[in-house]
Amino acid sequence: MSETHPTFVLSPGPHLHTEESTSKIMWWVNGSLAPAALWGVFVFGINAAFVILASIAGAVLTEFVSQKALGRRPTLMDGSAVCTGLLLALTVNPNLPAWQAFLGSMFAIGLGKMIFGGLGFNLFNPALLGRAFLMATFPLNMTSGWATPRPWFGVPLDAVTTATPLAVLKEQGFEAAVKLVSSPVGLWNALALGFRPGSIGEVSLLLVAIGGAALLARRIITLAIPLSVLAGVALSTLHTGVPMLHLMSGGFWIGAFYMATDYVTSPSTTRAQIAFGLMIGLLTGMIRVYGGYPEGICYAILIANAMAPALDLWFRPKRTAIAGSPS
Amino acid sequence: MSETTERPPGALQLLFNGIVSENPVFRLALSLCPAVAVTTTVANGFILGVAVLAVQVLSSLTVAIARGVIHPRVRIPVYTIIIAVWVSAIDMTLAAFTPSLYAQVGLYIKLIVAFAIIISRLEVFASRQPLVPSFWDAVGMGLGFMIALMVIGALREVLGSGSFFGIVLFKTKPLLFFALPAGGFFSIALLMAFFNALERKLTGGTAKPAAGGHHG
Numbered sequence: 001m002s003e004t005h006p007t008f009v010l011s012p013g014p015h016l017h018t019e020e021s022t023s024k025i026m027w028w029v030n031g032s033l034a035p036a037a038l039w040g041v042f043v044f045g046i047n048a049a050f051v052i053l054a055s056i057a058g059a060v061l062t063e064f065v066s067q068k069a070l071g072r073r074p075t076l077m078d079g080s081a082v083c084t085g086l087l088l089a090l091t092v093n094p095n096l097p098a099w100q101a102f103l104g105s106m107f108a109i110g111l112g113k114m115i116f117g118g119l120g121f122n123l124f125n126p127a128l129l130g131r132a133f134l135m136a137t138f139p140l141n142m143t144s145g146w147a148t149p150r151p152w153f154g155v156p157l158d159a160v161t162t163a164t165p166l167a168v169l170k171e172q173g174f175e176a177a178v179k180l181v182s183s184p185v186g187l188w189n190a191l192a193l194g195f196r197p198g199s200i201g202e203v204s205l206l207l208v209a210i211g212g213a214a215l216l217a218r219r220i221i222t223l224a225i226p227l228s229v230l231a232g233v234a235l236s237t238l239h240t241g242v243p244m245l246h247l248m249s250g251g252f253w254i255g256a257f258y259m260a261t262d263y264v265t266s267p268s269t270t271r272a273q274i275a276f277g278l279m280i281g282l283l284t285g286m287i288r289v290y291g292g293y294p295e296g297i298c299y300a301i302l303i304a305n306a307m308a309p310a311l312d313l314w315f316r317p318k319r320t321a322i323a324g325s326p327s
Numbered sequence: 328m329s330e331t332t333e334r335p336p337g338a339l340q341l342l343f344n345g346i347v348s349e350n351p352v353f354r355l356a357l358s359l360c361p362a363v364a365v366t367t368t369v370a371n372g373f374i375l376g377v378a379v380l381a382v383q384v385l386s387s388l389t390v391a392i393a394r395g396v397i398h399p400r401v402r403i404p405v406y407t408i409i410i411a412v413w414v415s416a417i418d419m420t421l422a423a424f425t426p427s428l429y430a431q432v433g434l435y436i437k438l439i440v441a442f443a444i445i446i447s448r449l450e451v452f453a454s455r456q457p458l459v460p461s462f463w464d465a466v467g468m469g470l471g472f473m474i475a476l477m478v479i480g481a482l483r484e485v486l487g488s489g490s491f492f493g494i495v496l497f498k499t500k501p502l503l504f505f506a507l508p509a510g511g512f513f514s515i516a517l518l519m520a521f522f523n524a525l526e527r528k529l530t531g532g533t534a535k536p537a538a539g540g541h542h543g
Contacts, residue, residue, distance in 0.1 A: 111513065115520075136503065136504040136507055136509060136510070137503050138503070139503070
C-alpha cells in the first residue's frame with residue numbers, strides 16, 4: 001500500500017485513476033459515525049464523551065508508539081486508528097470509566113492490529129477484539145450499571161442505573177423489556193431515537209441507519225453484508241415471537257453496517273459476503289436466545305472473521321478467461 | 328540436535344541450551360497446553376515445573392542407561408512406559424507430601440505422561456547420548472520448563488489476580504483477562520515474542536525465530 005515501493009509492474013498508459021483512498025474512506029466512516037456518537041453524549045451525558053475521547057486517544061497513541069518502535073512510517077492521518085477507537089467507544093457502556101476504554105483501545109490496536117502487521121493484515125476486527133478484551137477484563141463495568149437515558153427533553157440525568165432492553169428481555173421477558181423502553185416516548189420511538197439504556201452509539205437506530213445510508217450512497221459499503229446479517233437475525237429469532245425487538249435493539253446495527261463490513265476482515269466476493277452475513281446473523285440470534293450473553297453480535301462477528309478467508313476460498317468467482325490462455 | 332554421537336556438549340552448554348536457546352515453552356513451543364492451564368499463579372507453575380523436572384531427569388537417565396537394550400521399532404511405547412512409571416511415582420509423592428497444591432494441579436501431574444517435551448528429549452537426546460550429557464540435558468530442559476511456567480505464572484498472577492506467590496500486591500484485581508485461559512495464550516505469545524526479540528538483539532539478528540511446535 002505504500003506508494004514508494006510498487007510491487008507490480010505498470011503497463012503503459014493511459015490509466016484510470018480513482019479519487020478513492022484509504023484515508024478518504026476512513027474519514028467518511030468516522031464522519032458518518034459522528035452523529036450517533038454526539039447523540040450518545042447528548043442522551044447519556046458527559047461521561048460518554050470522556051469514554052469516546054479516551055478510546056480514540058488510546059487507539060491513536062498505541063498506533064503511533066508501535067509504528068515508531070517498529071521504525072514504520074506513522075500513518076495516523078489515515079483515520080483508521082481513530083475509526084477503531086470510535087467504534088470501540090460506541091459499543092460500550094456510557095458509564096464505563098474512561099481509563100478502561102483507553103486500555104481497551106490500546107489492546108484493540110496493539111494486539112488486534114499492529115501485531116499482525118498493521119492496517120490490512122489483521123484477521124479480526126480490532127474494535128471488537130478490544131470490546132471482547134474489556135468484556136473479559138471488566139465484566140461488571142461492561143454489563144451492569146448502564147446509564148439511564150435523558151428522559152425526553154429538559155429533565156436532567158439522574159444517577160439511577162439500569163439494564164439494557166436485551167438483558168431485560170433475556171431475564172424477565174418481553175413485557176418487562178417493553179415496559180423498560182417505552183416510557184415516556186413509546187416503544188418504537190424510544191428504540192429509533194435512542195431514549196433507552198444501551199451502549200453509547202447503538203441507541204439511536206435512526207442515526208446509525210443514516211450513517212450507514214451515507215456509506216451506501218458513497219459506495220463505501222454494499223448492501224450484501226448488512227442485509228444478510230439482518231436476515232440471519234430475523235431467521236434465528238423468529239420463533240421467539242419478538243423478532244422486531246431483536247432487530248431494533250442492540251449494537252447490532254452498528255455491527256451490521258460498520259463492523260461486519262470492514263474490508264480487511266470480511267470476504268470480498270458477493271456470494272461469500274452473503275454467507276458471511278448470514279452466519280453473523282444466525283450466530284447473533286443463537287447467542288441472544290440460547291447463549292449466556294444478552295447481545296451476541298460482537299462474538300458472532302469475531303467468529304465469522306475467522307471464517308472469512310475460508311469463505312473467500314469456497315465462493316471463488318468463476319474464471320472468465322479461456323482455459324489455456326496466458327493470464 | 329545435529330551433533331549427536333560425535334562429541335557430547337558440556338554441562339554448562341546443555342543447561343544454557345535447555346533454559347535459554349531451546350527453552351521448551353518459549354523456543355520449542357512444546358507443552359503449551361499445561362503452560363496455559365496451570366499458570367494462573369506462580370505456585371502452580373512451580374509445582375508442575377518441579378514435577379516435570381523430576382520426571383524428565385529420571386526418564387532421561389533410565390533411557391540413557393537402557394538405550395542399548397531398547398529395540399528401535401518399539402522405542403516409543405517403551406519410552407511411554409518409562410515416563411508413566413516415573414510420573415506415577417512423582418504423582419504419589421506429591422499427593423502424599425503437598426496435598427493442598429496437589430489438589431490444584433493433580434490432574435496435570437498425571438498428564439505429564441503425554442507432555443511432548445519429555446518424550447521428545449528422550450527421542451532426540453537421551454536415546455543417543457551417554458548418561459552424563461543426558462542428565463544435564465534433562466536438567467536444563469526441566470529447569471527451562473519450570474522457569475518458563477513461573478515467568479508466565481508471575482505475569483498472569485500479578486496482572487490477573489494482583490498478587491505474587493500468594494502475597495497480595497493490590498487490593499483489586501487489575502486485569503482479570505490475564506487470569507482467564509484466553510489471557511494465558513496472550514501471555515505466552517507476548518513472552519515468546521519478547522524472548523525472540525531479546526535473542527535477536529543478543530545474536531545480532533542471526534537467530535532463527537522460534538521453531539513451530541506441535542501439540543502437547
